[in-house]
Amino acid sequence: MTSSSNSNGTSGRADGSTGEPRVPLRNGQQGPLKDVIVLDCSMVWAGPYCTKLLGDMGATIIKIEANRQLDSIRGPAIPPPIPLSHYANDDPGEDPWNRSGYFNKTNRNKLGMCMNILMPEGREVFMELAKIADVVIENFGGGVFERMGYGYDVIKAVNDDIVYVSMPPSGNGGPEARYVGYGVAIEQLGGIVARTGYLRDGMPMKSGINYGDPIAGIHTAGYIMTALLHRRKTGRGQYVDLSQRECSINWTGESVLEYQITGEEPTWIGNRDHYMAPSGAYRCQGEDAWVALAVGSDAEWSGLCEAIGRPELRGQYATLEARKAAHAEIDLAISEWTKGRGADDAMTVLQQHGVAAGVSADSRRVVEDPHLKARSFYPEVDHISAGRHRLVGPAWNMDRTPGAVYAAAPALGQHNDFVLREILGKSEAEVQALRDAGVLETTPAEILAQQEAAKAASGD
Amino acid sequence: MEGPLTGVRVLDLSEYIAGPYCTRFLAGFGADVIKVERPEGDPIRRWGPFAGGEPNVETGALHLYLDQGKRSVTLDLETEDGRALLRELVATADILVESGRPGALHEIGFGYEDVREMNPAIVYTSITPFGQDGPYSQFNAWEITFYALSGHMQITGESDREPLKNGGYLGQYGAGQNAYMAVLAALWERGFSDEGQHIDVSMHECAVSLLEMTDMTYIYGNQIHPRTGNGARAAWGIYPCADGFVGVVSGPLRRWMNISTLMEQPVLADERYLRTGAQSELRDEIDALMLPWLIEHNKEEIYQQAQALGLPFGYVSTPSDYFKNEQLEYRGYFHEVDHPVAGTMRYPSMAAHFTDGLWESLRAPLLGEHTVEVLESLGHDAQSRADLAAAGALGAHPHGGVTNGAGR
Numbered sequence: 001m002t003s004s005s006n007s008n009g010t011s012g013r014a015d016g017s018t019g020e021p022r023v024p025l026r027n028g029q030q031g032p033l034k035d036v037i038v039l040d041c042s043m044v045w046a047g048p049y050c051t052k053l054l055g056d057m058g059a060t061i062i063k064i065e066a067n068r069q070l071d072s073i074r075g076p077a078i079p080p081p082i083p084l085s086h087y088a089n090d091d092p093g094e095d096p097w098n099r100s101g102y103f104n105k106t107n108r109n110k111l112g113m114c115m116n117i118l119m120p121e122g123r124e125v126f127m128e129l130a131k132i133a134d135v136v137i138e139n140f141g142g143g144v145f146e147r148m149g150y151g152y153d154v155i156k157a158v159n160d161d162i163v164y165v166s167m168p169p170s171g172n173g174g175p176e177a178r179y180v181g182y183g184v185a186i187e188q189l190g191g192i193v194a195r196t197g198y199l200r201d202g203m204p205m206k207s208g209i210n211y212g213d214p215i216a217g218i219h220t221a222g223y224i225m226t227a228l229l230h231r232r233k234t235g236r237g238q239y240v241d242l243s244q245r246e247c248s249i250n251w252t253g254e255s256v257l258e259y260q261i262t263g264e265e266p267t268w269i270g271n272r273d274h275y276m277a278p279s280g281a282y283r284c285q286g287e288d289a290w291v292a293l294a295v296g297s298d299a300e301w302s303g304l305c306e307a308i309g310r311p312e313l314r315g316q317y318a319t320l321e322a323r324k325a326a327h328a329e330i331d332l333a334i335s336e337w338t339k340g341r342g343a344d345d346a347m348t349v350l351q352q353h354g355v356a357a358g359v360s361a362d363s364r365r366v367v368e369d370p371h372l373k374a375r376s377f378y379p380e381v382d383h384i385s386a387g388r389h390r391l392v393g394p395a396w397n398m399d400r401t402p403g404a405v406y407a408a409a410p411a412l413g414q415h416n417d418f419v420l421r422e423i424l425g426k427s428e429a430e431v432q433a434l435r436d437a438g439v440l441e442t443t444p445a446e447i448l449a450q451q452e453a454a455k456a457a458s459g460d
Numbered sequence: 461m462e463g464p465l466t467g468v469r470v471l472d473l474s475e476y477i478a479g480p481y482c483t484r485f486l487a488g489f490g491a492d493v494i495k496v497e498r499p500e501g502d503p504i505r506r507w508g509p510f511a512g513g514e515p516n517v518e519t520g521a522l523h524l525y526l527d528q529g530k531r532s533v534t535l536d537l538e539t540e541d542g543r544a545l546l547r548e549l550v551a552t553a554d555i556l557v558e559s560g561r562p563g564a565l566h567e568i569g570f571g572y573e574d575v576r577e578m579n580p581a582i583v584y585t586s587i588t589p590f591g592q593d594g595p596y597s598q599f600n601a602w603e604i605t606f607y608a609l610s611g612h613m614q615i616t617g618e619s620d621r622e623p624l625k626n627g628g629y630l631g632q633y634g635a636g637q638n639a640y641m642a643v644l645a646a647l648w649e650r651g652f653s654d655e656g657q658h659i660d661v662s663m664h665e666c667a668v669s670l671l672e673m674t675d676m677t678y679i680y681g682n683q684i685h686p687r688t689g690n691g692a693r694a695a696w697g698i699y700p701c702a703d704g705f706v707g708v709v710s711g712p713l714r715r716w717m718n719i720s721t722l723m724e725q726p727v728l729a730d731e732r733y734l735r736t737g738a739q740s741e742l743r744d745e746i747d748a749l750m751l752p753w754l755i756e757h758n759k760e761e762i763y764q765q766a767q768a769l770g771l772p773f774g775y776v777s778t779p780s781d782y783f784k785n786e787q788l789e790y791r792g793y794f795h796e797v798d799h800p801v802a803g804t805m806r807y808p809s810m811a812a813h814f815t816d817g818l819w820e821s822l823r824a825p826l827l828g829e830h831t832v833e834v835l836e837s838l839g840h841d842a843q844s845r846a847d848l849a850a851a852g853a854l855g856a857h858p859h860g861g862v863t864n865g866a867g868r
Contacts, residue, residue, distance in 0.1 A: 173791075
């Protein structure tokens with residue numbers, strides 16, 4: 001079999017795809033998926049994380065929001081006195097919903113439409129977009145999107161080979177079909193938390209973030225690509241019914257086999273490791289400064305003993321079992337050495353000796369990391385309200401069709417006109433009619449109501 | 461079964477977790493994944509626990525899970541004959557996945573530039589700790605190294621104790637999952653251009669990407685994201701219950717009353733707990749009101765009752781919980797797979813249902829199980845295979861040696 005004659009070559013495309021973009025691309029939009037169109041009705045983090053990955057690869061992502069129910073990760077339209085979200089330059093400003101860091105990081109590169117899809121005119125526009133889309137994605141959960149009139153059958157009726165993705169917490173159908181779930185619960189249900197906690201503590205420990213969401217997002221992006229390649233081969237679209245809980249179980253999959261092998265449930269062992277010793281975090285000079293390391297081979301053990309100036313330990317604890325038995329003593333020897341050094345210095349010296357050591361980096365240390373800087377991992381973009389900031393970049397580099405972070409996240413409804421005029425080819429009069437009908441918005445309903453009330457109060 | 465990737469050939473030179481997890485997905489969706497192993501096998505085969513108890517390269521839990529659906533060929537790439545065979549395989553492949561130290565494969569003639577000469581359409585995927593370039597690219601790393609440098613550790617655990625790693629291998633699984641998506645995207649594009657390319661996946665960057673939230677604390681707010689243990693506010697984290705630990709997640713404020721109902725604690729409905737910020741300020745007080753009910757009830761029971769009230773609770777689950785859960789049963793998530801040495805076990809499949817099925821759960825290969833058939837398919841007859849074996853190209857023990865016994 002040669003590469004050009006296989007089923008993924010140009011010869012067998014049952015879906016008629018050509019690789020040519022079918023809508024105008026924006027400046028800088030590039031990557032392997034520049035011909036793919038995604039209609040994104042997902043909110044919060046898991047779904048938007050998935051479409052972020054596709055957008056970074058050049059796909060056109062059209063994000064649909066309603067002004068009565070913003071993507072909640074934008075934060076409330078009227079923030080409480082002590083805001084819970086992180087706003088650009090710590091300032092909620094006049095339009096806090098456009099300035100949330102949590103929203104703006106995950107939604108870069110996307111086109112933002114704010115449109116009432118429950119109104120007939122909004123529904124019409126939505127279905128026009130569904131007709132040209134390759135993928136529709138939603139994460140409402142509990143069959144809500146279907147009850148809104150946008151189930152798979154409805155979309156499939158206008159676009160037979162659509163890839164329709166639904167990503168509820170535990171899947172559609174079955175006794176838990178209508179259950180609700182946040183990432184904080186999904187990481188527990190998915191087996192991640194059961195293995196996290198301090199050694200000999202009575203409680204496991206939650207992670208510092210809600211892993212359930214990004215894990216589901218990355219899974220989903222891969223499943224969408226799988227379905228698109230299947231479509232190319234067979235001409236068939238696909239309903240993809242995801243379970244976020246199962247995504248997390250996949251990332252702890254070996255524990256399922258371990259349990260069947262040993263009869264023992266997974267548990268937490270702090271920073272120690274079943275297969276490596278020593279393994280831990282060691283205090284360094286400075287506030288809350290730590291270096292973490294694990295020793296996974298004889299060579300690394302030699303390197304560690306040499307680096308910390310304790311060559312006599314090498315022979316004394318030459319085997320993994322011996323090192324596990326003397327773990328506390330070895331920890332002490334390492335700490336004696338690290339406590340007089342900065343974490344970065346300790347990492348450098350240990351790495352020079354072949355030890356897998358890393359600084360326990362805080363958020364500043366991560367963003368300012370010299371290695372990530374050298375790899376241009378934090379590109380900068382200009383946001384219409386938030387200003388110019390760095391954002392985390394794509395976690396893969398392709399040498400011939402690189403992706404890009406080329407545009408900031410959309411302000412609410414920022415691309416209403418672009419989508420209607422440039423993508424659907426509507427006239428200005430048609431767009432104006434939609435505005436007049438109240439289908440299109442750029443301001444949250446709560447704010448509009450406030451403005452109305454103020455107007456009424458001032459006697460206008 | 462004909463899968464979406466049937467007809468796609470993958471040469472898998474990767475070891476340990478990240479690369480093999482990526483190729484597990486390629487295999488499950490139909491690709492022909494040839495796992496090219498050093499004669500003694502992927503080191504992950506030596507990680508226990510082992511089915512049957514005794515260390516065995518065929519029965520380690522990680523290997524059984526990660527290498528599902530692949531074929532195994534042993535080649536000694538330190539011999540010229542071994543490298544010649546790999547060149548023959550490269551010519552037949554659509555995708556190559558490797559996890560070597562940057563530059564290591566080039567030293568034996570299989571860096572991207574070398575391989576592109578042999579097969580310009582190949583999608584060559586490198587999954588490494590820190591990527592192909594930059595000051596850390598030659599750094600050594602295990603899972604804890606990613607947790608540390610990517611910022612996960614510093615925000616996990618109690619503020620007055622040491623930072624804590626997560627259990628398991630989220631950094632490596634994450635890199636494999638990202639790589640799977642990237643490989644398919646490159647394959648999608650190749651369908652139009654007929655050209656391959658080099659994909660550079662950094663496990664460190666994949667781990668940082670999981671944390672994009674905390675980046676913004678610094679980028680937007682110029683603050684350091686704190687380490688707050690099991691939660692900075694009440695009813696948003698892990699609590700003990702009768703038979704384990706539950707995730708009490710109060711959700712939106714409008715649902716707060718339902719917690720009072722669930723826990724049969726009318727006082728919890730008091731207005732003082734409904735103020736914005738009350739759940740942080742009055743955490744101890746609220747905890748004291750919830751705990752009596754929680755420790756009298758079982759985790760699955762709490763989860764089911766809370767969900768019936770629209771509360772997004774969870775619980776700290778382990779494999780025995782999965783096997784009792786009706787939803788996972790309904791979805792058929794676990795697939796029974798038989799293995800000639802390890803026996804029959806229930807394996808996780810993958811997390812989505814497709815209209816057309818598309819996924820197949822198969823067993824992991826024995827070390828070198830497919831060396832003969834793959835050589836045959838390359839046109840090497842019995843004499844040629846015997847010559848190659850005699851020259852050491854296939855390694856001294858094509859069916860595996862003993863393990864070093866590492867494990868629990």
